[in-house]
Amino acid sequence: MLGRIAGLVGKEFSQMLRDPVMLFLIFWLTTAEVAMCTMAVGMDVKNLKLGLIDNDRTEISRAFTRELISADTFIQSGAFASEREAEAGLRKGVLDAVVEIPPDFGARVAAGRQTSVGVVVDGSNADVASRARAYIIEMTSRFAGERSMGSMPMRAGVQPAVRVWYNPSLTNTNFIALAMIAQAGFMLAVILPAAGMVREKQNGTLEQIRVTPIRAHEMFIGKILPPVIISTGAMLPSLLVARVLNVPVSGSVVTFLALNLVFLLSAVSIGVFVATVTSTLQQALLTSFFGLFPLLFLSGSVTPIESMPQWLQIGAEASPLRHGIAIVTGLFLKGAGMDELWPHAAALAAIGVPLFALSWFLFRRQW
Amino acid sequence: MKNRPGRTGFRFQSRRVPLPLVIEAEGLGRRFGARTVLEGVSIGVRQGEVFGVVGPDGAGKTTLLQILAGILRPSFGACRVLGEDVRRRADRVQAKVGYMSQGFSLYDQLTVAENISFAAGIRDVPKAAFAARKTQLLNMAGLERFEARREGALSGGMRKKLALCANLIHEPPLLILDEPSLGVDPLSRRELWRMLEGAKAAGRSIIFATSYMDEADGSDRVLLLRDGRPLAIGSPAELRTSARQRVYRVTTADPTALENQLTDSAAVLSFQKRTLGEYRVQLSEAAQPHFPAAKTAEIAEPTMEDVFTVASAPLGRSSSPSAASQNRAPSSEILVAAQAITQRFGDFVAVDDVSLEIKAGEVLGLLGPNGAGKTTLIRILCGLLSPTEGRAQVAGFDVARQSDQVRATIGYVSQKFSLFTDLTSQENLSFFTRAYGVAPAEVTSRIAWACERAGFHLGEEGLVRNLSSALRQRLALACAIVHRPRVLFLDEPTSGVDPLSRFRFWRLISTLAAEGVAVIVSTHYLEEATYCDRLGLMMDGRMIALGSLAMLEAELGLKGARVEDVFMGFIDRERKKLTRAA
Numbered sequence: 008m009l010g011r012i013a014g015l016v017g018k019e020f021s022q023m024l025r026d027p028v029m030l031f032l033i034f035w036l037t038t039a040e041v042a043m044c045t046m047a048v049g050m051d052v053k054n055l056k057l058g059l060i061d062n063d064r065t066e067i068s069r070a071f072t073r074e075l076i077s078a079d080t081f082i083q084s085g086a087f088a089s090e091r092e093a094e095a096g097l098r099k100g101v102l103d104a105v106v107e108i109p110p111d112f113g114a115r116v117a118a119g120r121q122t123s124v125g126v127v128v129d130g131s132n133a134d135v136a137s138r139a140r141a142y143i144i145e146m147t148s149r150f151a152g153e154r155s156m157g158s159m160p161m162r163a164g165v166q167p168a169v170r171v172w173y174n175p176s177l178t179n180t181n182f183i184a185l186a187m188i189a190q191a192g193f194m195l196a197v198i199l200p201a202a203g204m205v206r207e208k209q210n211g212t213l214e215q216i217r218v219t220p221i222r223a224h225e226m227f228i229g230k231i232l233p234p235v236i237i238s239t240g241a242m243l244p245s246l247l248v249a250r251v252l253n254v255p256v257s258g259s260v261v262t263f264l265a266l267n268l269v270f271l272l273s274a275v276s277i278g279v280f281v282a283t284v285t286s287t288l289q290q291a292l293l294t295s296f297f298g299l300f301p302l303l304f305l306s307g308s309v310t311p312i313e314s315m316p317q318w319l320q321i322g323a324e325a326s327p328l329r330h331g332i333a334i335v336t337g338l339f340l341k342g343a344g345m346d347e348l349w350p351h352a353a354a355l356a357a358i359g360v361p362l363f364a365l366s367w368f369l370f371r372r373q374w
Numbered sequence: 375m376k377n378r379p380g381r382t383g384f385r386f387q388s389r390r391v392p393l394p395l396v397i398e399a400e401g402l403g404r405r406f407g408a409r410t411v412l413e414g415v416s417i418g419v420r421q422g423e424v425f426g427v428v429g430p431d432g433a434g435k436t437t438l439l440q441i442l443a444g445i446l447r448p449s450f451g452a453c454r455v456l457g458e459d460v461r462r463r464a465d466r467v468q469a470k471v472g473y474m475s476q477g478f479s480l481y482d483q484l485t486v487a488e489n490i491s492f493a494a495g496i497r498d499v500p501k502a503a504f505a506a507r508k509t510q511l512l513n514m515a516g517l518e519r520f521e522a523r524r525e526g527a528l529s530g531g532m533r534k535k536l537a538l539c540a541n542l543i544h545e546p547p548l549l550i551l552d553e554p555s556l557g558v559d560p561l562s563r564r565e566l567w568r569m570l571e572g573a574k575a576a577g578r579s580i581i582f583a584t585s586y587m588d589e590a591d592g593s594d595r596v597l598l599l600r601d602g603r604p605l606a607i608g609s610p611a612e613l614r615t616s617a618r619q620r621v622y623r624v625t626t627a628d629p630t631a632l633e634n635q636l637t638d639s640a641a642v643l644s645f646q647k648r649t650l651g652e653y654r655v656q657l658s659e660a661a662q663p664h665f666p667a668a669k670t671a672e673i674a675e676p677t678m679e680d681v682f683t684v685a686s687a688p689l690g691r692s693s694s695p696s697a698a699s700q701n702r703a704p705s706s707e708i709l710v711a712a713q714a715i716t717q718r719f720g721d722f723v724a725v726d727d728v729s730l731e732i733k734a735g736e737v738l739g740l741l742g743p744n745g746a747g748k749t750t751l752i753r754i755l756c757g758l759l760s761p762t763e764g765r766a767q768v769a770g771f772d773v774a775r776q777s778d779q780v781r782a783t784i785g786y787v788s789q790k791f792s793l794f795t796d797l798t799s800q801e802n803l804s805f806f807t808r809a810y811g812v813a814p815a816e817v818t819s820r821i822a823w824a825c826e827r828a829g830f831h832l833g834e835e836g837l838v839r840n841l842s843s844a845l846r847q848r849l850a851l852a853c854a855i856v857h858r859p860r861v862l863f864l865d866e867p868t869s870g871v872d873p874l875s876r877f878r879f880w881r882l883i884s885t886l887a888a889e890g891v892a893v894i895v896s897t898h899y900l901e902e903a904t905y906c907d908r909l910g911l912m913m914d915g916r917m918i919a920l921g922s923l924a925m926l927e928a929e930l931g932l933k934g935a936r937v938e939d940v941f942m943g944f945i946d947r948e949r950k951k952l953t954r955a956a
Contacts, residue, residue, distance in 0.1 A: 014808030018797065025796050025837075211792030215853075218756050218786040219809040220778060 011221055015229025019203065023233065037191045037241040042248050045184040055103040055139055056084040058093045060125075065113030067154075071124075074150050075106065080142050090125075097129050104128045104139050116154050184254045185339055186308035188245040189331045192238045192267070193302075196274030197281070198295050199234035204282035205291040223374040227367060231275040238274070239267055249339075258338040262345060266334050266352055272359035273327035279366035283373055302326045307333075330354045393421040396548050396579045397442060401451035403602075404437050409840050412437045412602045413450065419595075421547070424574055425581040426590045428678070429599035431870030432843040435583035436476060436552055438599070442581065443473040443550045456548055469497075472541035476552045478533050482526025486517055486536055489525050490543060497544035504543075511539040514569055531562020538569055549573060551582040555589065567592060585870055587678035596678075598685055600872060601842050605685040610678065617676035617684045619660035624653045624671045631667035637881070639663070643687050644877035647904030649934045650924055656683045683874045707734045709861050709892040710755060715764035717750050717915075724750040725761070726915035732892045734860070737883065739906030740896040741941060747915040748896040749789060752863050755894065756786050769860050782810065785854035789865040791846050795839035799830070799849050802838060803856060810857035820856050828852035829882050844875035851882065855891075862886060864895040868902065880905045903937045911944050919944045 023029060057075065061068050076083050084102060087093040096102035107125035115122040126143050130136040207213040216226060246256050277298060285291040303309065305319065306328035312320055323329050330351040337343040337351070345352070395418050403413035412434035419425045427435050440446035441453065444460050444467030453459070458466045480489045490512070494504050512518045515535040525533060534554060541549060549570075555563045570580055582593075590596045591610050598605040598613070606613055626632040629651060636645045636655060641663060645655040654674060657663060663671060676684070710732040717725040725747045732738050740748045753759045755766055757777035765772060771779040793802045803821045812820050825832050828851040841849065847867060854862065864883070868876040880902065887893050887907075895906065903909050909926060911919040919926055927935055930943040 010808055010814070011811065014805055018794065018801070018805045021801055022794065022796050210795070211788055211790045212794055214758060214788055215786070215792040216809065217758055218781055218784065219806065220782045220811055221809050222778065 008222075008225060011225050012229050012232075015221070015225065016232055019229065019233040023237065033195060033237065033241050034244070036195065037188075037245045038248050041184065041187045041191060041245050042252065044187045045180055045249075045252055045254075053079055055081050055135070056101060057081040058096050058102040058105040059083060059086045060088070060090060060093055060105065060107040061086060062110045063108045063112040067113035067116050068108045071108065071112070071147075071150055072106075075143065075146055080139075090127075093127070097127065100129070102129070103135065104143065106143065116151070180252060181254045181340055182336060183308070184249045184252055185335045186306070186332045188242055188249060189270070189335045190303065190306070190308065190328065191245060192242050192271065193274045193328055193331060194299060195241055196234050196238040196271045197278045197299060198292065199237060200231050200275050200278035201281040201285075201291045201295050202288060203234070204230055204279065205285055205288050208282070209287055217374065223371050226374070227279070227370055231279065234275055234278065235268070235271050238271055239264065242267070254339070256339050257342050259344060262348075263335075263338055266338070266348065266355075269352055269355045269359060270327060270331040270334065273355065273362050276359060276362035276366040279370055280362070283366070283369040302328050305329060306331075324354065325358060327355055327358050330358075395419065395454075396421050396423075397425075397453070397455050397581065399442070399451065399453040402438070402441060402448050402453050403450035404434075404441060404446065405449040410449075410602060412441075415451070415597070415599075415604055417597055417607065419579055419581055421579050422574065422577055423579050423595065424570070424593040425579070426593035426596045427581065427583040427599060428585070428587060428590045428596055428682070429583075430585055430843055430872035430875070432601070433585075433599040433872075434602040435585075435599060437602075439473070439550050439552050439581065439583055442467075443471055444468040445473070470546060471548045471550055472544070472546035473550045474537050474541050474552060474554060476556060478525075478530075478537065480525050480533065480537055480540060483524065485522050485524055486512070486528070487521040489536060489540055493540035494543045499544050507543055507545070508539075511542055514572060515539050516565060529559075529562070531558045531566070534558050535562065535566055535569065538566065542569075542573060545576075545578075547578055549578055549580045549582075551580065553583050553585065555584065555586065587682055587873070590678045598682055600682075600686050606681070613678070613681045613685075614676045617681045619673055620657045620684050621674045621676040621680045622655045622657065622663060622671050623648075623674040624655050624663075624665060625651050625669045626653070626665075626667050627651060627669055628667050629653075632665060635665045635667050639665070644683055644874055646877070646901050648901070649904075649936055650927070652934070654680075656680055656687075658684075658687050679873045682872060683877075686872060686874050705734045705890065708732070709734050710766070710768050710894065712751075712755065712766040713764055715751070715754060715761045715766055717747075717754060717759065718762045723915050725754065727764070728912075728915075728917045729764075730910060730917065730920060732861075732894060734890045734892050735887050736908065737887045737893040737895065737906045738908050738910060739903050740894065740910045740912060741898075741900065741903055741937075742896075742912035744898070746912040748912055749865055750915075751912070752786075752865050752894060752896060756784060756863055757781055782857070783860045785857070785859035785862045787847075787850045787854045787862075787864045787867050789869070791843075791850060793838055793846070793850055793853060796837060798836060799832060799838055799841070802849065802853055803832075806853040807856045812857060820858075821852075824852040824856040827855060827882065827886060829878065844871050844879075847871055847875070847879060848882070851879075855886065860891060862891050862893045864893065866896050866898065868897060868899065876902070900937045900941055903941075911941060913945060913948055916948075918948045 059072060061072065072083070075081055081104070085096065087096070087105075090105070090107060093102065093105040093107075097105060105127040107127075109122065109124065112122055112124070124147060126140070128136045128139050128143075204213075207216070249256055278295070281291055281294045281298065285294055305323040305326040307323065308328075312323045312329065315323060333351045334348050337348050341347075397417060397419040399415055399417050402415040404411055415438060417425070427438060429435055437446065441448045441460060442455055444455065444464040447461060447464070453461075455467045456470045458470070460467050481492070484492065490508050494508070499507070509518070512521065515538070517532060517536060517539070520528065520532070525536060528536065538551075538554070554566055558566065574580060584590065593610070595607065595609050596613060597607045606616065608616070624632065629647070632653065636642050636653070641657050641659065641661065643656040643658050645653050648654055655663065665671065708731050710730070712728060712730050715725055715728045716723065728747075728751060730738070740751065742748055750759065754761050755768060755773060757768075757773045757780045760774045765774070767773065768780045769783045771783070773780050794805070797805070803824065804817065807817050807820055821832070828848045830845065830848040830852045838846065838849065851867070868879055871879065876899070883893055883895065884905065897903070904923065908920065908922050910917050919929070921929070923937065923940065926940050926944070927933065930940060930947070932939060932943065935943075
């Protein structure tokens with residue numbers, strides 16, 4: 008039996024290595040695409056274009072302006088004399104936000120009196136707008152706090168002291184890169200077995216194998232083992248890319264490999280399932296893609312799970328990708344181990360084992 | 375134009391006023407990667423000519439036609455079609471010709487009328503002419519009653535006729551047809567040819583590809599292709615003249631002795647058993663043969679198949695297997711036994727109450743039209759399908775319940791080539807050797823044995839997809855026998871293979887049977903039936919006759935009859951029975 012499985016696995020690898028297009032696609036998905044997604048999809052708001060209408064023109068108003076553009080959230084793109092002029096810039100999209108400083112700004116701040124600044128934010132991209140708005144509010148209050156410090160006694164109140172752990176720079180790159188690596192591995196582990204099995208069905212080689220003493224379970228193992236090995240192996244160049252992108256890749260490789268197996272179990276099961284319900288390569292690929300989309304949306308890498316409606320959150324828990332991403336980020340960003348990650352591992356097993364049983368049942372029935 | 379005289383090989387076909395050439399090709403060829411699929415084709419087709427390109431699967435027919443239609447760039451040579459260069463003015467060539475590809479190329483979701491309108495629309499057929507042409511074409515095709523029917527709901531023959539209509543709607547001066555009669559029933563085939571005769575009468579030129587050698591007789595001139603190289607070119611009569619004196623009709627009173635002499639003779643290319651005492655023999659050179667066991671030997675009028683065999687002789691490798699053990703006598707051990715097998719798919723009865731027995735060393739041929747149930751029967755006996763009713767044993771194991779043991783003792787070559795085309799021959803052989811659980815120490819010797827028995831030379835490296843159809847067939851046989859099976863199932867193993875390779879393939883099968891293997895083989899080449907010890911004639915899922923050719927002849931009261939006559943005799947008898955019953 009082992010000899011037959013070895014023969015099947017060896018044949019799969021020979022076919023795979025003989026197929027330059029497939030090899031290139033795997034390499035492309037796990038390196039170039041991981042890098043591109045990481046750099047493009049990062050949800051950080053940077054280099055927003057700020058227009059200024061400074062009606063005060065004092066030392067204090069200039070200090071306020073410097074404060075706003077001190078971090079790389081905003082860059083100053085022009086000063087305007089009136090709101091109307093600035094508006095044109097907003098409409099054309101050359102500005103993302105406009106701050107208007109009133110004429111008595113400097114004097115009022117110096118006197119410790121209440122003052123206000125006018126802020127207009129381009130709301131067409133809600134995500135960018137809310138971040139820009141929050142940033143301006145925060146900088147304004149910080150500025151006001153610092154200036155009033157000397158002249159006014161501290162008012163009673165709660166001052167939050169926020170510290171960000173695991174991702175001190177609060178950049179999104181780390182999360183996106185790791186989520187993308189998990190996604191790439193998952194996609195490969197769905198598509199490779201689906202394509203491999205349907206191709207044999209289509210070419211009639213499955214029938215030729217069925218008249219040999221190869222049993223259903225040997226064929227099944229021979230078909231899912233190579234994709235698992237390839238998907239796992241393909242994650243290694245991905246992790247290298249992540250390193251290059253300054254993503255902290257720390258954590259136990261053994262834990263990663265063990266949990267990865269549980270993670271890919273669901274993926275290959277879905278792949279086999281697709282192969283049993285389709286009869287051409289084209290159908291198999293389309294079915295895999297349409298099946299992958301909802302899993303992707305529910306994984307938390309596109310939108311945070313916390314912001315989904317309640318019933319979708321439950322659905323998200325059933326997406327193996329959601330737990331896979333939680334495991335990969337937990338492992339590499341937080342340095343977590345089995346002690347912390349076991350709930351996700353258990354969830355993956357709870358999803359994967361029934362899927363695996365179902366796909367085996369369908370495969371057996373078609374044999 | 376470097377239009378040198380005598381360049382094309384048809385000048386001797388003297389016409390008083392030579393009509394213009396619609397196709398002029400010189401040294402045409404095509405390479406895909408490192409593989410040359412077509413080379414050295416030089417042809418000239420004149421206006422109004424019907425030109426046949428004849429050859430087995432993989433001969434390069436489709437490649438040639440695609441080049442002529444301007445949809446595939448040639449790698450070598452020059453070619454002008456309707457005065458346009460296929461390389462530089464491919465767009466004009468495409469617009470002028472009518473090209474009907476293999477298979478079904480129309481839209482199965484559209485109706486007959488919609489398909490015709492679409493074809494007319496994309497070809498800019500003037501509105502005024504369209505209605506009249508459409509009526510005329512559909513009438514000729516006998517499709518006028520089906521205008522509103524979806525194309526996908528038509529029969530195969532009707533779909534082909536419609537495809538031809540769609541290609542005639544813009545009245546192209548040249549029709550390029552790729553295997554127009556493939557998968558078409560005989561009646562539709564005749565109608566299709568009548569339509570083509572109409573097109574010819576209207577002055578159109580036709581070039582078509584076929585793997586049926588007999589279709590070549592309907593054309594003015596023929597190009598024989600094999601493995602991408604032209605074998606011969608000329609009118610059917612000229613080609614037959616070239617093969618004359620190399621084809622003999624030999625009769626004998628002692629078939630076994632004659633067969634041995636034919637096999638041993640170096641001058642014999644191939645031979646076919648026509649009736650019990652009559653053989654047709656193709657020789658490598660024109661010389662009076664001498665066979666002591668023959669009663670008479672007279673020159674026979676060559677058929678296109680004979681022409682092809684004779685013409686492809688210098689190319690073929692003379693690798694006939696050891697003929698020593700051809701005298702086979704089936705033993706008494708029954709290896710395959712089926713009792714009252716019935717297979718239903720829904721309401722459709724694919725196999726209806728079939729019983730048979732096959733002994734070790736015996737070759738059983740299954741004959742019958744498409745859809746008669748031959749493939750289903752073979753699949754049941756291989757354990758690929760569980761019969762709805764009845765039981766079958768192979769080497770003493772029940773095919774439905776002990777399929778693991780059954781599979782270890784059988785070899786199977788399916789109708790469709792089903793080895794891994796993206797692996798090498800060696801890799802395929804190793805894979806199947808391991809799949810059958812051959813001990814690692816024995817793998818090399820077993821592969822060598824299987825290749826020798828299958829007449830396959832393992833030196834030929836490279837991917838299987840680059841092998842010719844005849845070589846693939848032998849490799850498939852080698853892969854099916856690496857585990858020394860006791861029963862061998864061959865489902866139409868020779869379809870699409872040229873006559874000479876078919877003959878050699880049958881010699882290999884005889885050798886295996888002589889070693890005690892029971893062989894079940896289905897075929898639609900009736901003349902191949904003579905290679906079998908016993909024949910099973912199938913029709914509509916039923917086994918309407920089972921026995922040796924001599925027995926079947928006697929049953930019909932015939933003597934010296936050809937297989938065709940026996941086959942038709944039983945089908946007629948069966949039809950009469952049915953009509954009486956109804």
